[in-house]
Amino acid sequence: MVVFAGQGDARRSMELLWGPRVVAPRTGPGPKPGLSVEAIVAAAIDIADAEGMAALSMRSVGERLGRTAMALYTYVPGKTELVDLMYDRTLGELPSSFPSDGGWRPAALGLADALWDLHLRHPWLLQVSPARPVLGPGEFHVQETLLSVLAATGLPLARVRWVVSALFNVVRGSVQAAAESRQAARETGLSEEDWWGARSALLGELVPDLPARFPTVARLGPSVEASEEPYLEREARLSFEAGVELLLDGVEAAIVKASGPR
């Protein structure tokens, strides 16, 4: 039997993800650990929240904890695993129950809202998931929450699964637009309107035939009307709300179809 590269590492990662978060203090000889996996993960999350994923390096995390980059390797196998831990711990923040007084739909809306908040609080989540599934408790928690909230639709679980992933994708996509706009504003120092204004002026100058080439887009009008609050972010929020509604309408149609034409 061939032992594949990364198989031992896989066990180590899983232990980190699922193992106890408070480790009993060591007994043997040698110095006591001054850090912990949890402290490192928390520091890393703080950095990513505040300065973005680009600012997250083993060096920056070490520095924030008063250590060198290499000190982290005592606790964590590498940066990949650290990021997996950040991702999974953060997903664990999602609330697990939603008021279901009014049936499945308000609960689903509340859940979508909570997902939106979570991603907006930790926008770097969106840059992490392109990696393979982490299979940690946080990821399971999110799946469990989504599935159980939407199981209340009465649809067979195998179909609920698709609803879950579609909902998740709609939320992620629209929150991504919101997060991008914030990040761009922060990084460039430009307000959204300034950036967009400069950009569309440039577009008008360099591509005068734009309305002719993209008539339907043009019919939507100038994308930025004068608005007093962050425009793209508001747009993203609207897209989120509309997308979720659309999807839930689809779910309702599926329920009706499943219960037979009345």
Add this chain to the structure above:
Amino acid sequence: MVVFAGQGDARRSMELLWGPRVVAPRTGPGPKPGLSVEAIVAAAIDIADAEGMAALSMRSVGERLGRTAMALYTYVPGKTELVDLMYDRTLGELPSSFPSDGGWRPAALGLADALWDLHLRHPWLLQVSPARPVLGPGEFHVQETLLSVLAATGLPLARVRWVVSALFNVVRGSVQAAAESRQAARETGLSEEDWWGARSALLGELVPDLPARFPTVARLGPSVEASEEPYLEREARLSFEAGVELLLDGVEAAIVKASGPR
């Protein structure tokens, strides 16, 4: 008036995106250019397609063209702009018309399918967009295509816009799952089943109480039944199809609602 950092760069980027793709040969003194922006972008796309975004570096692109990394800077301001160009040129590949004999719904399905194909052919697209909008011709082309296909629903354009972004997000999300599974298989050399099998064995060992903690997830059964073809990829495809259907059902409901209860 303050001149913000990156403002001049913005003009340069826009010119690269929108300018003529075949540049007239230089006339003045000095050696003739041996490369071109288009050649560089094409080489970069080849690399990203074949080896993934991680393998894309100024060095690797230069090498593929028989130059050093620095040679590229004669044509392109930096890596950021190169990636923007790759992204936008690739989006331009999306077909622009879809058979609408059967009404808007088959056309929308065809469009969704084309988007799926495009992203599966160029999975790195999914890692690029977390950046700010590129505003190049390719992006406009995609928007125009999506909008015009879905404008056939008869809904007001302002609402079609939300449909467009929801559809786009559903497609992107599910194709991402498919792409990830391919990439993981390629990178580790493990087949999907082997990887997943090892992982769930590990899970069962390290987290024996998993079914109790996540009952709904557990009810879905072991995620991998014996299957002969790539499992996650098939799963992603199913999620794509189901998600699109769900969304289009939602659109239909919106149409009915808009045209008034009959």
Add this chain to the structure above:
DNA sequence: CTTTGATACTTTAGGGCGTAAAGTGATTCT
């Protein structure tokens, strides 16, 4: 026909990154 100047491309260098390997010093057990 030489000189000038523009320009494609290379070389060198500097500051990032992740992490392997070796060294240091404190602690506890024998």
Add this chain to the structure above:
DNA sequence: AGAATCACTTTACGCCCTAAAGTATCAAAG
């Protein structure tokens, strides 16, 4: 007192992007 252990640092390597300076090639000007 000595040995073993282990947290943490230092050093070093190879990769990244790209600024700056150097080189070679060409067209036009004198």
